[in-house]
Amino acid sequence: MLLHRFLEESSERFPDKTALVADKRRLTYAQVESEANRLAWALQAIGVRRGDRVAVWLPNGIEAAIAIFAALKAGAVFVPLNPTLKADKLRHILADSGAVALVGLRRHAALFADLRGGLPDLHAVIAVGKGGALPEGIFAYDALIDGQPSSPPPAAVIGIDLAALIYTSGSTGLPKGVMSTHDNMTFAAKAIITYLENRPDDIVINVLPLSFDYGLYQLLMVFGFGGTLVLERSFAYPAAILRRIEEERVTGLPGVPTLFAMLLQLDLSAFDLGSLRYLTNTAAALPVEHIRRLRAAFPHARLYSMYGLTECKRALYLPPEELDRRPGSVGIPIPGTEAWIEDEAGNRLPPGEIGELVIRGAHVMQGYWHNPQATAARYRTGDYPADRRLYSGDLFRQDEEGFFYFVSRKDDIIKSRGEKVAPKEVEAVLYRLEGVVEAAVIGVPDPILGQAIKAFVVIAEGSGIDRRTVLRHCRRHLEDFMVPKEVEFRASLPKNASGKIDRRALANEA
Amino acid sequence: MDTDIRRTIHRYILENFLFTDDDEALDDEASFLEEGIVDSTGILELVMFVEETFGITVEDEELLPENFDSVAQLADYVLRKRKEERT
Numbered sequence: 001m002l003l004h005r006f007l008e009e010s011s012e013r014f015p016d017k018t019a020l021v022a023d024k025r026r027l028t029y030a031q032v033e034s035e036a037n038r039l040a041w042a043l044q045a046i047g048v049r050r051g052d053r054v055a056v057w058l059p060n061g062i063e064a065a066i067a068i069f070a071a072l073k074a075g076a077v078f079v080p081l082n083p084t085l086k087a088d089k090l091r092h093i094l095a096d097s098g099a100v101a102l103v104g105l106r107r108h109a110a111l112f113a114d115l116r117g118g119l120p121d122l123h124a125v126i127a128v129g130k131g132g133a134l135p136e137g138i139f140a141y142d143a144l145i146d147g148q149p150s151s152p153p154p155a156a157v158i159g160i161d162l163a164a165l166i167y168t169s170g171s172t173g174l175p176k177g178v179m180s181t182h183d184n185m186t187f188a189a190k191a192i193i194t195y196l197e198n199r200p201d202d203i204v205i206n207v208l209p210l211s212f213d214y215g216l217y218q219l220l221m222v223f224g225f226g227g228t229l230v231l232e233r234s235f236a237y238p239a240a241i242l243r244r245i246e247e248e249r250v251t252g253l254p255g256v257p258t259l260f261a262m263l264l265q266l267d268l269s270a271f272d273l274g275s276l277r278y279l280t281n282t283a284a285a286l287p288v289e290h291i292r293r294l295r296a297a298f299p300h301a302r303l304y305s306m307y308g309l310t311e312c313k314r315a316l317y318l319p320p321e322e323l324d325r326r327p328g329s330v331g332i333p334i335p336g337t338e339a340w341i342e343d344e345a346g347n348r349l350p351p352g353e354i355g356e357l358v359i360r361g362a363h364v365m366q367g368y369w370h371n372p373q374a375t376a377a378r379y380r381t382g383d384y385p386a387d388r389r390l391y392s393g394d395l396f397r398q399d400e401e402g403f404f405y406f407v408s409r410k411d412d413i414i415k416s417r418g419e420k421v422a423p424k425e426v427e428a429v430l431y432r433l434e435g436v437v438e439a440a441v442i443g444v445p446d447p448i449l450g451q452a453i454k455a456f457v458v459i460a461e462g463s464g465i466d467r468r469t470v471l472r473h474c475r476r477h478l479e480d481f482m483v484p485k486e487v488e489f490r491a492s493l494p495k496n497a498s499g500k501i502d503r504r505a506l507a508n509e510a
Numbered sequence: 511m512d513t514d515i516r517r518t519i520h521r522y523i524l525e526n527f528l529f530t531d532d533d534e535a536l537d538d539e540a541s542f543l544e545e546g547i548v549d550s551t552g553i554l555e556l557v558m559f560v561e562e563t564f565g566i567t568v569e570d571e572e573l574l575p576e577n578f579d580s581v582a583q584l585a586d587y588v589l590r591k592r593k594e595e596r597t
Contacts, residue, residue: 059544084546236543236550239573258551265554266570417551448551472529480549 001186003163003220004072007033008152010226014200019223021248022231023061029226032066038148039070039141040155045148046124046139048101050075050157053165055099056210057081057090057108060231063128063141064210065219067103072182075155076101077162079177082211084480087111089175094119097165097177097369103141106131112138159183165369166213168310171411173424177369178310188313188363189221191334195317196252196278196304200226203275204252205245207235207259212419213310214282218254238262242271249275253301256283256418260290261448268297282306282314283418284450285406288327295323305330307406311378312363312390315339316404329403337361339404341396351400354407357392364390412503414443414451419481421453423503426484429477430455433470435463438493441484442507455484456493456506515564516585522559523581527552538581553578560584566591 011033019029054071058064071078098121106129113135128141165177208215222229307330308314318331333339341355349355367375395407414421423441430439438458443451494505542548577587
């Protein structure tokens with residue numbers, strides 16, 4: 001099934017229903033459908049063809065949602081990018097994906113003009129926001145869609161075509177684009193809708209970036225079941241989120257442990273949160289104590305503990321009725337899929353033993369864009385071509401009744417605020433600061449962030465580098481969730497037998 | 511008085527979020543979130559800072575963008591709070 005049919009079908013069923021609430025505006029399904037169609041025609045008019053990549057670099061808002069569906073309707077593949085992404089990484093991803101078009105904010109127009117010079121594939125940039133004249137090759141969003149037809153443009157796309165490249169951090173430090181077909185994404189979205197028992201009267205609030213698959217799927221799923229999405233910029237203001245839940249009578253709150261930890265610091269009794277039917281958590285495990293407190297604070301809401309990775313979207317969920325019995329579990333495979341645990345030799349392990357989680361089903365994505373080596377390390381084929389399996393890279397165990405428990409990661413990826421941070425990526429940025437001789441990055445436990453990023457740095461004598469210099473440099477080159485919280489200066493860093501910096505030794509000290 | 515508050519907040523943001531002494535790097539009207547000056551967990555640090563520095567108590571329901579999303583808004587908020595708490 002085609003992903004944009006989610007929007008088209010809901011628009012046929014509920015044209016006058018509120019689909020999207022964002023930026024102090026309310027759009028019906030008919031309005032979203034019509035604006036997405038107009039932008040899709042415009043994309044085709046500026047040269048976007050079937051299979052081309054269209055990058056969407058916008059904060060959560062109406063244009064971001066429209067651009068994603070417009071790209072699909074034009075037959076293209078959307079590439080959602082974190083709005084706090086910095087120029088170097090933006091350039092890397094645009095080059096890696098070969099994006100032909102980019103939808104971004106007008107205030108970055110100077111950067112776009114600069115980018116176009118070095119990126120021959122990038123034909124056009126669409127700038128969102130008010131303002132005057134734009135440099136050549138940069139089109140104003142409003143002017144571009146003006147006068148375009150409001151019915152869908154022709155686009156010969158089928159279910160096995162790519163719908164999205166979703167970039168994720170890898171242990172090598174370079175972000176990789178997970179190739180996701182229309183069939184993969186609609187399958188995953190429907191499986192999640194099934195176990196959440198979503199209905200058209202559900203109103204979901206999304207405070208997670210649309211560049212993060214967990215945030216993105218809130219948009220996709222809500223349009224899939226014909227509900228209403230309340231789209232917020234971020235969860236920086238937890239009280240504002242609670243007020244929005246109250247005002248909009250929100251029924252579904254997807255969160256990550258950091259968001260729930262922030263909410264639990266507030267006096268929740270000051271808000272009427274009785275409309276909430278369910279809460280979901282993924283990206284990292286909720287501390288059992290937080291589960292207990294959330295259950296007490298939201299007695300009428302079902303709480304889902306889940307586990308997934310961009311490479312298959314979602315793998316496991318715990319049916320809420322099991323939560324009190326096994327609060328530490330992330331559950332069972334999502335509907336229509338399977339999962340098991342293997343040892344290094346490929347043997348399936350019995351309950352109680354620890355091994356790698358392996359996932360099989362129509363949600364297993366196609367691998368990494370233009371990176372067969374990385375794909376081969378994660379994705380393997382079983383007995384026949386369609387029997388594809390995803391090796392999660394995470395260690396799990398199962399209980400006697402088959403419920404899964406996360407144990408640890410196999411690599412040293414850090415999970416901060418629910419997002420993946422590759423130590424290598426942060427270290428690479430640190431090494432680019434003149435005067436840094438050695439750098440190592442680890443995750444340290446943090447009550448709000450889950451893991452906070454800590455950098456160990458050795459500097460050249462007389463370089464004058466201090467904590468501020470390091471942090472300023474990091475903020476200039478990294479998305480906000482990757483910026484270290486702590487910096488420690490050392491005279492040297494511990495090395496292992498092969499002479500490489502030993503992050504584990506640092507973690508054991510910390 | 512209010513210019514002092516504004517200057518103190520301005521300097522704190524420069525020092526702790528932008529890591530610079532360059533006054534020009536921060537427009538007092540700029541939205542912390544829109545411009546990516548302060549991220550989602552940074553707001554909590556900001557709350558602790560204003561509570562400690564200005565001796566006010568930030569109530570949960572006041573933790574809103576209209577009070578916290580720029581140097582100017584935050585300075586106005588602190589000023590209002592101080593008046594309230596004094597009376």
